[in-house]
Amino acid sequence: SQTIHQWPATLVQPVGSPLSLECTVEGTSNPNLYWYRQAAGRGLQLLFYSVGIGQISSEVPQNLSASRPQDRQFILSSKKLLLSDSGFYLCAWSPGQGEAFFGQGTRLTVV
Amino acid sequence: QKEVEQDPGPLSVPEGAIVSLNCTYSNSAFQYFMWYRQYSRKGPELLMYTYSSGNKEDGRFTAQVDKSSKYISLFIRDSQPSDSATYLCARNTGNQFYFGTGTSLTVIP
Known part of the structure; x- marks a missing residue:
């Protein structure tokens, strides 16, 4: 079966710091x-x-910005975080048509 | 014009009630329709998925699509406190997904 992993679950980062959120999918291509x-x-x-x-x-x-270095890996990045970047970030995958499946999300707080 | 319109609620019902959640959409292209359940601080969980007009049942949940009126509904029978969550409707065309803003549901024991 297919699974999606997203991490970290929560993150507190200072303004101006970089960001990297990773998402991987298993069981599909x-x-x-x-x-x-x-x-x-x-x-x-x-x-x-x-x-x-x-x-x-x-x-x-x-x-x-986002990058996809491998087929089942998706990365969300920022060079310098702003306060307005705070939020709940969700990664999702879809087979191409039809339903989408979500990860558990990352709650980002920029302080 | 939003692609999918959803009444945000909140909706509060007693345990055991039948719940009706509704959305309207504006595009007539062939597409898929979905309902998601989202608990607080969690990712949306796929509940129901269909592409045709009519009803689709899964346990206590029934998804209904009326393409002539561009209306999609989710019915929850015998609602339980564990059904308390935000429900999102969505449609998919090609690579694009369009989500409603969600309806917050509370089932009171």
């Missing part, structure tokens, strides 16, 4: 991969998605 941010009481905001290694589509211009 060539998945579509997604990074979302969810603000309290608001919907899911798509940040990046990838349909293959090295292929990244950015939905929102911002302080973040």
Whole structure:
């Protein structure tokens, strides 16, 4: 069966520090991969998605970047965090059409 | 215009009640429809998934799609306190997913 791992679960980082969040998927190949941010009481905001290694589509211009160095690995990064980067970050995978499956999320607090 | 509209609630019901959660969407292209359950501080969990009009049942949950009116619903029978969560509707076309903002449900024992 397929599983998705996302870590860390919580993170507190100072303003100006770098960020690296990692997501890996097991049990499938060539998945579509997604990074979302969810603000309290608001919907899911798509940040990046990838349909293959090295292929990244950015939905929102911002302080973040994404990379897909391997087929089942998706990384969300920042060189210098801002206070506004605080939020709940979710990684998801999809077989290409149909349902998406989410990781457990990373709660990021920038202080 | 939002791709998926969902009443945010909150919705509060007594244990054992039938719950009805609803969403509307605006695109007519072929697509898939999903319902997710999200507990506080957790990732969304897929509950139901369908692509056709009509009803799909899974235990106490029934997903209903009406493509003529662009309306999707989730019914929960015999609601339990453990059903207290936020429920998200979603649709998928190609590589894109569109999510509702979620309905917060509380089931009171």
